[in-house]
Amino acid sequence: MIGVLLLVSLSACRKRLDSFLFNQSALTSYHLDNYSGEVSIAVGDEFNVPDSMIHHLEWTLIQAGKSTEVHAVYVGDVSRIAIDTVLLYCHGNKDHMDFYWPRQKLYAHMGQLGRFGVLMFDYPGFGMSEGNPTEDNMYASTELALSWLKSQGLTNDRLVMMGFSLGSAAVCEVAGNPLRFSMNPSKIILEAPFASAEILIQDGGLLSMPGSFLVDLKIDNATEIKKVDVPLLWIHGLDDSFLTVAHHGQLVFDNKPGEKEKELVPGGGHETTPTAMGYTNYMNRIMSFITQ
Amino acid sequence: MRSTILRFLKCLIVLSLFFACAPARYVKPLDKGQHALQLNLGGPIAKVPGIGVIPMPLTTVGYGYGIKENLTLFGNLHTTSLLFGVGQVDIGAAYRCWSGKNMGITLQPTLNVAVDFYTGANRFWPQLDANYYWDYAELKTKAKNGKGFHKIRSVYGGLSNWFDPYLTESQGRKNEQVWIPSLQIGHLWQKNHWVYQFEAKFLAPIYSNEDMVVNYPSAFGNHGALGAYFSIYYTLK
Numbered sequence: 001m002i003g004v005l006l007l008v009s010l011s012a013c014r015k016r017l018d019s020f021l022f023n024q025s026a027l028t029s030y031h032l033d034n035y036s037g038e039v040s041i042a043v044g045d046e047f048n049v050p051d052s053m054i055h056h057l058e059w060t061l062i063q064a065g066k067s068t069e070v071h072a073v074y075v076g077d078v079s080r081i082a083i084d085t086v087l088l089y090c091h092g093n094k095d096h097m098d099f100y101w102p103r104q105k106l107y108a109h110m111g112q113l114g115r116f117g118v119l120m121f122d123y124p125g126f127g128m129s130e131g132n133p134t135e136d137n138m139y140a141s142t143e144l145a146l147s148w149l150k151s152q153g154l155t156n157d158r159l160v161m162m163g164f165s166l167g168s169a170a171v172c173e174v175a176g177n178p179l180r181f182s183m184n185p186s187k188i189i190l191e192a193p194f195a196s197a198e199i200l201i202q203d204g205g206l207l208s209m210p211g212s213f214l215v216d217l218k219i220d221n222a223t224e225i226k227k228v229d230v231p232l233l234w235i236h237g238l239d240d241s242f243l244t245v246a247h248h249g250q251l252v253f254d255n256k257p258g259e260k261e262k263e264l265v266p267g268g269g270h271e272t273t274p275t276a277m278g279y280t281n282y283m284n285r286i287m288s289f290i291t292q
Numbered sequence: 293m294r295s296t297i298l299r300f301l302k303c304l305i306v307l308s309l310f311f312a313c314a315p316a317r318y319v320k321p322l323d324k325g326q327h328a329l330q331l332n333l334g335g336p337i338a339k340v341p342g343i344g345v346i347p348m349p350l351t352t353v354g355y356g357y358g359i360k361e362n363l364t365l366f367g368n369l370h371t372t373s374l375l376f377g378v379g380q381v382d383i384g385a386a387y388r389c390w391s392g393k394n395m396g397i398t399l400q401p402t403l404n405v406a407v408d409f410y411t412g413a414n415r416f417w418p419q420l421d422a423n424y425y426w427d428y429a430e431l432k433t434k435a436k437n438g439k440g441f442h443k444i445r446s447v448y449g450g451l452s453n454w455f456d457p458y459l460t461e462s463q464g465r466k467n468e469q470v471w472i473p474s475l476q477i478g479h480l481w482q483k484n485h486w487v488y489q490f491e492a493k494f495l496a497p498i499y500s501n502e503d504m505v506v507n508y509p510s511a512f513g514n515h516g517a518l519g520a521y522f523s524i525y526y527t528l529k
Contacts, residue, residue: 014375014376067355103502195462196463199461202461202462206469207454208467208469208474210413210415211462212413213376213408222463223334223463251463
């Protein structure tokens with residue numbers, strides 16, 4: 001009987017829910033300020049960035065002999081990467097960089113415009129980046145971003161990584177496994193991180209099911225963070241009902257050894273923490289963490 | 293992120309509930325020596341984007357055998373979970389512990405077993421259901437050619453109890469849903485060898501569905517979910 005079940009199961013194409021974690025949209029070009037679709041947060045003209053500071057980048061990801069293009073946007077003076085502090089922003093799972101562009105502009109204005117270079121990139125399958133949206137591809141594209149920054153002269157002590165939601169997985173993967181990546185951040189910031197794919201499943205259901213029943217995702221920030229020895233700033237909206245503070249961010253924070261800070265934001269939802277804090281307060285909080 | 297998490301969690305909820313729910317099995321035990329093949333379709337009612345509010349089309353197939361007048365053994369294979377590489381079966385017994393005129397009370401102790409064929413991860417969930425049924429109508433005819441028919445109409449209601457014995461979840465979190473009760477009401481149409489069963493289930497009404505972000509119709513507002521099931525049995529002796 002078990003053999004029959006096994007055969008039936010293995011002969012079928014095993015259904016997985018991994019794709020539900022990636023909500024990407026393809027683009028033929030990036031519009032940034034001219035993008036008319038939904039965006040993560042709305043910011044005013046005071047956060048505009050001159051075109052001279054916006055650099056569209058393309059990298060080639062080679063996997064199993066196949067090349068795919070990964071797109072990125074750097075805001076700042078590329079020639080100063082060798083001496084500036086740079087924030088590598090790993091965005092969430094929605095759409096593409098146009099969706100998160102207002103956030104990149106905020107970070108570019110921390111302190112003053114251009115004080116920190118800010119690099120954002122689209123994971124494979126997002127925006128103009130080619131390939132499939134998978135956990136491995138997300139990490140591979142993060143490595144591309146790190147490699148590029150290193151090639152521009154950035155050193156670990158001036159690299160800060162920030163991950164929002166899904167992007168927290170990329171940050172924890174890099175910071176928790178320093179030998180596997182070109183660079184390692186000196187500090188990390190996690191906004192609305194999720195604890196693990198398995199906890200997503202267990203929180204979403206009534207039974208304590210193993211994650212493998214439904215997904216292949218191995219994302220486990222709550223475990224990866226135990227290996228991270230650089231300072232952490234955790235930001236989370238108290239009204240985030242999608243990745244709750246108690247079931248997700250708090251677990252990650254509690255498991256983090258060493259230096260760590262938290263900013264729990266009353267009224268902040270999953271996407272709206274900057275709005276709930278007020279942009280100035282939000283930027284100042286991040287900047288003070290980076291510069292202290 | 294919000295919309296995707298919503299979709300993701302909805303799907304998880306559906307599947308999680310599907311792991312935890314099926315209609316009542318053999319509310320009326322089979323006759324001694326009687327065999328039954330059963331096909332079940334249905335699940336939690338969910339709002340599916342682009343489609344509407346529907347019961348999830350989850351399926352099980354099973355077999356039952358009446359070893360005594362008041363005791364039926366059964367087993368069911370959850371075919372939808374096979375699509376996920378997870379073999380899930382429920383095996384149990386239906387025991388009529390009390391009977392009166394045209395009515396009875398049955399208990400269904402069941403063991404649910406789920407095994408991931410790819411990783412070996414597994415779970416065991418004991419279950420104990422109790423149902424009361426009432427045959428409110430019976431009609432027998434015998435035609436001259438000897439064929440005739442035998443019809444019985446029954447209603448039933450009861451309590452289903454799932455037990456999740458894994459006290460610790462991922463990252464050492466305490467499992468706060470060790471007991472998962474559900475309420476069910478249903479109707480049976482019997483005609484000769486065929487039995488048709490419809491059941492409505494009020495799934496886990498004691499647990500909030502708010503943190504799960506579920507847009508499910510529920511008789512208990514922000515608690516639990518509704519399920520709808522249709523089963524067909526073919527019986528023969």
